[in-house]
Amino acid sequence: MSDTKTLLIVAHAPSPNTRKLVDAALHGAGHDDIENVRAIWKPPLEAGPDDVMACDAILLGTTENLGYMSGALKDFFDRTYYAVLEHKQGLPCALYIRAGHDGTGTRRAIESIVTGLRWNWVQPPLVCRGDWQDVFVDQVEELGLYLAAGLDNSIF
Template sequence: MPKRLLIVAHAPSPNTLRLREAAEQGARHPEIEGVEVIVKPPLESGPEDVRNCDAILLGTTENLGYMSGALKDFFDRSYYEVLEQAQGLPCALYVRAGHDGTGTRRAVESITTGLRWRWAQEPLILRGEWQESFTEQVEELAMAMAAGLEAGVL
């Protein structure tokens, strides 16, 4: 049975949609065969999705120094539903930050610490003006998550 990587990413603009698509492309790399990739916006994701995955990649915009309302809603609906069943879930995060992303990172880390999720790698903060390299960085992050899941190291 293939491992499942859930990508929950808020994409309210063309550029953030490009980031979510880059995450999906990286996770679906042709050389990674043993991972099923599920991509959903936060408002369409919930506790059932979390319970049925083996790792999760979160993507959000920085909104007033915090995560997007949509990602916060995802956590609000899922937190207590998965608290006991999803401990140790490998996770990663990318933040499209117009400023420094610190508050957004801290907020997500606070919630994931409460859930006892395990960071697969440091959060990726995409700061400042849009750069084309952002899509490559997100693609690499997702590819590393999927490859780690396939190899059994996550």
């Protein structure tokens, strides 16, 4: 199975609802029609440069904390940025934000970091705004499926 590609999901999931989003991303990426993609989830405090170096695409997930990304995701970027900067340019990436407010500051901060890394957005960031809605699960599942299908079909 040397043709198997890896989708790395680095997502902060401090609550039952945000864990539902991680599970949804994994479920979407594991769809029966996806044949050659392995999706793995690592919480941001456990993920590092070696995980990024070994992946073929990355899905980032975070809560909106005080108008910014979670401290855990920021820590991931702090530990990973320079170690992967010259090696993973062009890495396909996507993002979902669980935002109690509007997610603008969170999105802007992550977009700035991803631009510096020269990763390629495969879809605009998904912002799940306001009070919890079950539709967020469906949206994140679709995002996981989209990334895995793109990898599986060598679209990116």
